[in-house]
Amino acid sequence: MHFYTAAVTTDRTAASTVAQPSGRPTSQHSDPSAADPDITAEPLNALERRQLSRLRRWGTVGSLLLMVGSASSYGAATPIPNPVDGLRIVGLLSRVGPPALACSYAGIGLIVMCWVLIGRLAAPGRIRRLSRSQLSHTLAMWAVPLLVTPSLFSRDVYSYLAIGSMMNNGFNPYEAGPYDTLGDADPFAHQVDVRWQHTPSPYGPVYLLIAQAVVRVTGENLIVATLLQRLVELVGVAMIVWALPRLARICGFDPVAALWLGALNPLVLFHLIGGGHNEALMLGAMLAGMVIAWERSLVAGVVVITLGVGVKATAGMALAFLVIMLALRAGGRWRDLFRCGLQVGAVAVVTFAAFTAIAGVGFGWVAALGAPGSVRSFLSGSTSLGVGAGQMSRVDAVRIAVEKAREHGHSLEGAVLASDAFFPFADGPAIALEAGIGAIIQPGGSKRDDEVVAACDEAGAAMVFTGRRHFRH
Numbered sequence: 001m002h003f004y005t006a007a008v009t010t011d012r013t014a015a016s017t018v019a020q021p022s023g024r025p026t027s028q029h030s031d032p033s034a035a036d037p038d039i040t041a042e043p044l045n046a047l048e049r050r051q052l053s054r055l056r057r058w059g060t061v062g063s064l065l066l067m068v069g070s071a072s073s074y075g076a077a078t079p080i081p082n083p084v085d086g087l088r089i090v091g092l093l094s095r096v097g098p099p100a101l102a103c104s105y106a107g108i109g110l111i112v113m114c115w116v117l118i119g120r121l122a123a124p125g126r127i128r129r130l131s132r133s134q135l136s137h138t139l140a141m142w143a144v145p146l147l148v149t150p151s152l153f154s155r156d157v158y159s160y161l162a163i164g165s166m167m168n169n170g171f172n173p174y175e176a177g178p179y180d181t182l183g184d185a186d187p188f189a190h191q192v193d194v195r196w197q198h199t200p201s202p203y204g205p206v207y208l209l210i211a212q213a214v215v216r217v218t219g220e221n222l223i224v225a226t227l228l229q230r231l232v233e234l235v236g237v238a239m240i241v242w243a244l245p246r247l248a249r250i251c252g253f254d255p256v257a258a259l260w261l262g263a264l265n266p267l268v269l270f271h272l273i274g275g276g277h278n279e280a281l282m283l284g285a286m287l288a289g290m291v292i293a294w295e296r297s298l299v300a301g302v303v304v305i306t307l308g309v310g311v312k313a314t315a316g317m318a319l320a321f322l323v324i325m326l327a328l329r330a331g332g333r334w335r336d337l338f339r340c341g342l343q344v345g346a347v348a349v350v351t352f353a354a355f356t357a358i359a360g361v362g363f364g365w366v367a368a369l370g371a372p373g374s375v376r377s378f379l380s381g382s383t384s385l386g387v388g389a390g391q392m393s394r395v396d397a398v399r400i401a402v403e404k405a406r407e408h409g410h411s412l413e414g415a416v417l418a419s420d421a422f423f424p425f426a427d428g429p430a431i432a433l434e435a436g437i438g439a440i441i442q443p444g445g446s447k448r449d450d451e452v453v454a455a456c457d458e459a460g461a462a463m464v465f466t467g468r469r470h471f472r473h
Contacts, residue, residue, distance in 0.1 A: 004127025013408040041129045041256075044121065048128060052121060056138050062110030063145040065103045066274065068093065070102030070149035078154040079191055079222055091449075111142060112266050122260040132245055135259045139241065143273050147230060152274035158191035160278060161225050162199050164211030166190065167361075173201035173208060174364025187220045205352075205359035207278055230276040237263075237272055239284030246291045260330045282311040286318040293322055302344050313365075319344055343468070398428045402435045414438035422446045426455040433459040441469055 027306040044052060048171060069075030074097035093100040118138065122130045135142040151157040162178035171181040179197035182189035189197070201208065210232060244262045245255030262268075272280040286307030293301020305322065308315035319429045325346050327337040356363065398417070405412055413436040423429055424446045432440065433455065444465030 003061055009471070010154075042127055044128050044130065048121060052118065052130070052134065052138075055115040055118050056141055059111050059114035059118075059142045060139070060145070062107040062114065063142045063269070065107030065110065066152065067107075067145040067149050069100045069102075069107060070152060071105030072097050073103040075104035076150040076152050077158075077457045078150045078226075079158075079226075079379040090309040101306075102455045108266070108270070111269060115260075115264060115266055117123040118264070119260055122256050124254040124257050125303060128134060130256060131254055132259055132261070134243055135256065135264055139264050140266075142269055143234075143237075146269060148227065149274060151226060151276050152270060154271075154275045154277065155191060155193040156196075156278075157226055157229050158188055159193070159196050159201075160203075160207075160211045160229060160276075161215055161222070162186065162188040162192050163203065163208060164213070164215035165213035167359075168207055168215055172361050172364060173203075174361055176200060187222050188215070188225070191222065195335065200364070202365075203278065203312060204310035204365055205361060206307050207281070207312070207354070208359050208361060209276075210281070210311075220265075225278070228271070233272060233276050233278065236280030236282070236284030237268065238278070239288040243284070243287035243291045246295070247287055250291070250294055278311055282315045284308070284310045286428045290322055290325075294325065298326070298343065299347050303351050306348045307355075309348070310352060310355050394423065394428045395427075395431065412436040416441065418442070422449075423452050424448060426451045429455055429463075430459065433461055437461060439464070440467065 046222065058285075065073070068135070070078070071093040072078070073094070074190045075093075078094070093103070118130070118135075123136065146152070159178070162182065163173045165186055166173045166178055166181055169182065177196065177198035177200060178189040178192055184190055203211075211229075214225060214228050218228055241259070244258050248258035249254045257367075268280075270284075271277055285304050289301045289305030291301070292304055302319070302322070305315060305318050309319070323337065323341045326340040326344070327333075330336040332341065338456060356365075368428070401417070402412065415437055416439045417429075417432045417437045417438070419428075419442045422443045422445050423440075425448060429437075429440055429452055439462040441464045444467060446452065449465075453463055
């Protein structure tokens with residue numbers, strides 16, 4: 001592992017640690033201005049400050065348009081029923097969807113356009129450029145109108161609150177979906193997207209405790225719970241803003257550009273703040289933990305990252321990168337890698353086990369990690385391709401055919417099942433025969449046709465091979 005030479009500069013020492021080919025780090029004093037572009041760049045002049053001010057205001061107008069559009073289900077994932085229905089003036093847009101949608105799209109366009117134009121003032125290498133505080137203030141201006149809206153573009157926030165309600169009522173979110181346990185009368189389960197109503201929680205024990213605390217504080221007040229949930233996610237956004245420039249400097253990248261790209265990004269506004277998604281906490285814990293572990297305390301940093309893992313398991317990737325970074329700083333030898341891996345792993349395991357015990361729901365989150373894969377969303381390109389290709393499971397295809405026939409009141413006793421694809425195994429016909437099918441017609445041509453025929457003979461059913469393939473397998 002001696003192929004890598006790392007130069008690391010920290011805020012506190014303004015010194016770099018260089019891993020030499022010998023594997024032993026040596027400290028070299030460096031010019032702080034060479035490490036921090038904020039020091040070398042001059043502040044914006046009067047003209048550029050006016051440009052920034054205009055862009056900030058127009059971006060704020062975009063956020064206000066999003067806030068106005070969120071009064072309708074066309075512009076936000078409003079609760080059902082919409083709490084503004086019937087109110088004078090405020091409830092107008094809830095009854096006229098297209099204008100609300102137009103407001104939302106106009107707001108999105110304004111924010112994206114202003115973000116791109118501000119990026120010119122944050123570009124690396126400029127003689128005069130934005131400061132980190134100017135970017136942070138811009139993010140605050142654009143975020144404030146979104147703090148009082150319903151959840152934007154997603155109903156996930158209601159899933160979070162339903163999970164908290166399940167915890168408060170003594171149900172294990174890893175064993176069943178919110179609708180199955182709480183029922184339609186629960187104010188939170190009623191709002192959950194239909195695709196997640198019967199799905200166990202895919203989130204870690206840390207987030208279950210957070211959701212439980214939110215619902216415990218707000219009770220069954222859906223509006224207050226939604227707003228408090230968003231404030232909780234703002235903690236994650238604050239950690240992102242704090243950690244991004246520091247992590248960029250550690251990695252040798254421009255901190256101002258990193259803050260513009262990673263924190264002021266419209267996706268942060270729309271998804272993490274407006275949507276109230278728990279990825280804000282996960283990302284914030286990942287980034288902040290990396291910085292803390294590198295610059296201050298290994299144990300504290302790993303604990304923070306593990307808290308992110310306890311929100312969503314995806315944060316676990318940060319632990320692997322942290323191990324490599326620490327091993328390279330220690331000398332880049334294999335024994336350094338194993339030693340750092342054991343240290344990080346031990347702290348992470350103890351932390352996660354502690355919060356799992358506190359949540360009291362066991363290790364059901366392991367099995368629930370596959371829950372998102374059970375939900376089909378056409379917004380996923382791969383899912384759209386898969387669904388467009390048809391039913392990919394031969395067994396499920398037969399099961400669905402049987403269920404649909406029964407759903408429409410058809411008797412399957414002595415019925416005929418026709419398939420445009422051959423049955424490579426007897427498992428598909430077995431479901432049909434068990435349901436009462438008396439005859440099966442299929443192309444044939446499988447290496448196991450004899451097994452399929454034998455299954456039909458045993459059930460006393462007829463089987464016809466057409467000998468004609470409708471598509472190539």
